Amino acid sequence: MSITPEHPTALDRRTVLRRAAAVGLAVPAAGLLGACATSGGGEENEQVSGGTKSATNPLGIKEDAPIEVIIFNGGYGEKYATDVHEPLYKRAFPKSEVKHQATQAVSTVLQPRFAGGNPPEFVNNSGEKFLDFGALVNDGQLQDLTELWDAPSVHDPSKKVRDTVIPGIVEQGMFDTADGQRKPYVLYYVSTVYGIWYSGKLFKDNGWTAPTNWEQFTALCEQIKAKGITPYGYAGANAAYYQWNVILTQAAKIGGPDVLKNIDNLEDGAWKQEAVLQAAAAWAEIGAKYSDKSFEGLKHTDVQLRQNQGKLAFYPSGDWLENEQKKDTPAGFTYQLMPVPSLTASDKLPANAIRAAGGEGYFVSAKSKNPRGGMEYMRQMLSQEGARGFTETVGAATVVPAGSEGYQFPPGVASSQAALKAAGANVFNMMFDNWYKELDTEARTATNELMFGRINADAFAERIQKRADAIKKDSSVTKFKR
């Protein structure tokens, strides 16, 4: 999945209608096709032969072979593809043709293509209806990207592409194959930094500074509360995962990144680790003392708006927030990010440790006509020019640091990029919500129960652990390790 401003289970009227229409169309179609709906495979696609490798064509693509590009038209739109990446590809290979398609329901459009053995070359697999990466890997549908990562970079041929991206990005897109190997299949392109956001102006006007430890944090919450502002809050109606992210980030700071690794790997008792319990208990208290009960019934945009109106001080989110709120943010608001404050003096990670990851997944279909063309498209995307164009179009940093060099980010993204730099090697990530959506759902529900005072930290850990155990036992769910 992608970490994008789109919200996986958030349903608005339009998605419901769209979904209803899609189901209405799909069901009878399935009937007409008899038993075809579930039949995989189909005709094998005839693949184009390779071209000759050269300095400008290190992947050896056939220069006149067309590629088809599918873009998820969500938080980042499709302009970055049509205006930046596709022209770059066309410029490098003028004889080739790029067929562009944008969609808001990736799986609706692509499932029949994969089932029919005629998948497009390049896919931005993101949004609420993204295709399950695990299922794609298991089915052998994804192109092994090793060659791409080892190819020379466009803007600096002395470096391999893998050395031009943020450390950990290649690994983030690696999956275990059915025969026990581990290969890179997915490119995560957008750099996403998570933390707690506040208004620089509100804090400056009141002489408040961003806290780095728990005593400062709770003391400041008291002061904020005394001013009649809600100190902390997230939207329970559709964005509870913003809060489990905070709790688990806290847990990683207390017990080190392995706490999250255990959770991702579905280790026994991973959710009952001491660090998770401590973090959950601490945040449950924040929920009880410094939040507002009504937030459980609000959507993320409602709560974000309250922050813009100066009625809420701290709000947890990723650094897409500033772009998402562009229209509603009053002038001078100045979004600022602070890392989740340290809970104890004996925390394993320092106060500036932060969760950062690549968001927005892209893959190349192994069974498409021109998979090498798809990889070359990725190489163009990962060029300095491609990354810069993306950043200028959507205002977000990519995983290619060269692309954001010298770029004047708006204050929020600038602060998150600064926080990322300050964190140095103390950057961690978690994957379980991408790998096991059921676990994500359970964690969201349990987080609301915890933060709005219906259960305690033990019960919180207990119920998520129960679901994690069930998933571990479920043979129909593909398992991942990192």
Add this chain to the structure above:
Amino acid sequence: MRHGKYPFVIGFLFVPVTLYVVFVIAPYAQAFQISMTNWRGLSAPQWVGFDNYRRLLDDGNFWKAIQHHGVLLLALPLITIAIALFFAFLLNVGGRSSGGQRQGVWGSKFYRVVFFFPQVLAVAIIAVLFQMVYRPNESGLINGVLMKLGLDPVLFLIKPNLALWSILAVLVWQAVGFYVVLFSAGMASIPTEIYEAAEMDGATRVTLFFRVTLPLLWDTLQVAWVYLGIAAFDAFAIVAVLSVDSGGPDGATTVLAMEIYRNAFVYSKYGYASAMGVALFFLTITFAALTLRLSKRESVEY
């Protein structure tokens, strides 16, 4: 004439039956087939027999959904029919009688149109509207007023024991208009002589309602009951758009269609979702058959 009868009949039936088989029967049959597999949407499905059904037995959310359908099944038809009957009675025969004709209350023509409004709106729009109505802070329609009066806001969709009733209220609000019209039509076809005769014998409005209107409307009531019962097995759109955390808090408002949606389109467990669909199919069929059987009663001829 007799000679060409069968080709003639078959010729007429062929197209509709084919369409019905292709668009209704075949998808149903396929749901049964998929429910026996572990299909995740991409690779070929594997046969797992009754595994999915066995798993249903320990699925907490599935049983919560069934419970909620139980509540809705009792409350939705009862409340809706009671309110609709009351309104329909007032609109048609609740007013003064003029010239021996019983009439509706003053302004009944206007009310009739107003009551029908919710029926004209799309369900999703109603859900979005009620998001505003129920909003738990000062910008909510109800809570805004309460908070102005210095009262605590009512957390309609957030309190686990209140959430389902808040959803139910929307379902009732939406359905009442249609049944007012349905019952009005039924009442209009009751001969006025019966009312006149009853009135001459000294019947009050209450007696009129229970002794004349209700028995003569029985067939219409039965239809309403089945329709509302089936609606109680759905409720998906309202729950999906209106409830907190898609059927929350903690599954307090979830319904089977919501769980089917979640398992199919969020978890990509199409096999398991189909098993839920099959369960829902049998529940609905059983309900309809039971209601029609139990409410069978001699209808009054007039």
